[in-house]
Amino acid sequence: MTDAGRAVVLDVIGLEREHVDAGLAPNIAELVPEPARADLGMPFPAVTLPAQSTLATGQSPAAHGDVANGEYDRETDSVALWERDRENRNRLWETASEAGLTTGVFCFQHLIGTSADVALTPSPIEDEENTILEMNCWTNPDEFYDELEADYGHFPLHTYWGPGANETSSEWILNAARESVERYDPDLLWVYVPHLDYAGLAHGPSSDELAEAIGVVDELVGEFLDSLRGDDRWDETAVHVASEYGFHDVDTPVYPNRALREAGLLQVRDDGEGGEEVDLESSTAFAMVDHQVTHVYADEGAVEAAREALSGLEGVEHVLGESGKEEWGVAHPNAGDLVLVAEPSAWFQYYWWRDDADAPFYARDMDIHAKPGFDPCELFFGDEGLVSLDATKVGGSHGRGDVDGFYGVGGPAADASIPDTVDARAVAPTLADRLGVDVDTDFEHDPL
Structure with missing residues (x-):
């Protein structure tokens, strides 16, 4: 691939190649021509946190240790979901930041404490019973959330998960990502776009609800891409569209x-x-x-x-x-x-x-x-x-790992074709190669 001065990753959760090929996502299809589309093979288990850690490190769950969304502590006989600390683990944005690049990341798990230059993750203020007292987000820099709240209102947590989950959360996240481009100009920007997950889990991959949600998220992605096309660095930009997994219909x-x-x-x-x-x-x-x-x-x-x-x-x-x-x-x-x-x-x-x-x-x-x-x-x-x-x-x-996600690359700095199937562990080293940084991975690979 051609070297790119800026890499943008859109993690459109639940998107599959057949959705793009069938015309359900025309904006993504326009960005990513057919030779640059692939099935994304995710190592088992294909659930959120293991998948995200694999994509961002180039390592398999057996190496990075995120084998589930939860973690059981054998010494204390306790279990917690979504609460693992970053500890000393480096993902691509931390590695690139430490190498002197400007990095941004939005709404991945375990972001609190990241060294990414601009970062955001929901972090509501709660009491001892986990009752939300006030909506908040943890951000780098500290004042970034206050600025976003002034322009777009509080992060819509009730639409990010739960019975009221819908596309409003994806829209808010993409607006925040657009602001990060305008204010901080990151060389690497990684954005989690969540709401296809809701339709996929609630209704299944064969549902009209998922097909409709694909069209909605495609419109939001299209608006975000239009903002990128209008800035000074578009000619040096490669946009990677990835999805962590696809769904099974279950009963x-x-x-x-x-x-x-x-x-x-x-x-x-x-x-x-x-x-x-x-x-x-x-x-x-x-x-x-x-x-x-x-x-x-x-x-x-x-x-x-x-x-x-x-x-x-x-x-x-x-x-x-x-x-x-x-x-x-x-x-x-x-x-x-x-x-x-x-x-x-x-x-x-x-x-x-x-x-x-x-x-x-x-x-x-x-x-x-x-x-x-x-x-x-x-x-x-x-x-x-x-x-x-x-x-x-x-x-x-999902989770079995036998329904592939989607991977595609588009934009002025992207080559015309990629392999038909991409191992998810190849994403981080490919991006690292573009950005001129090194990542440790646990398999032999060539950059895509």
């Missing part, structure tokens, strides 16, 4: 924690408000669910009992032990003792109760911090609370 929710409870391996306790909370300290096995993937953490003597309890569940295609984790690329200390892979039409829900009257207090609320597993039911309003407990409503899922 079978699977409940591994119920099976572990029935086998006497998972224990519960009173949550203090009339419901049942999982008692991780007293349990000998627990399943941290994540779309079509589940990590099962078990005491040393309980692994085989957990395997026996889970192997026969309808909707479970694979139960991976040590050799299976090696084969599937998740052999890392953060992974479960067992890893479950769902059948294409199935997905995993965290519930351990049978009667909804026994659900913990947070189950009917939008509380991503309290729930020890990813909950797509948060996309549906409930009859007795904000969030539905009817898992059969969920129409789409």
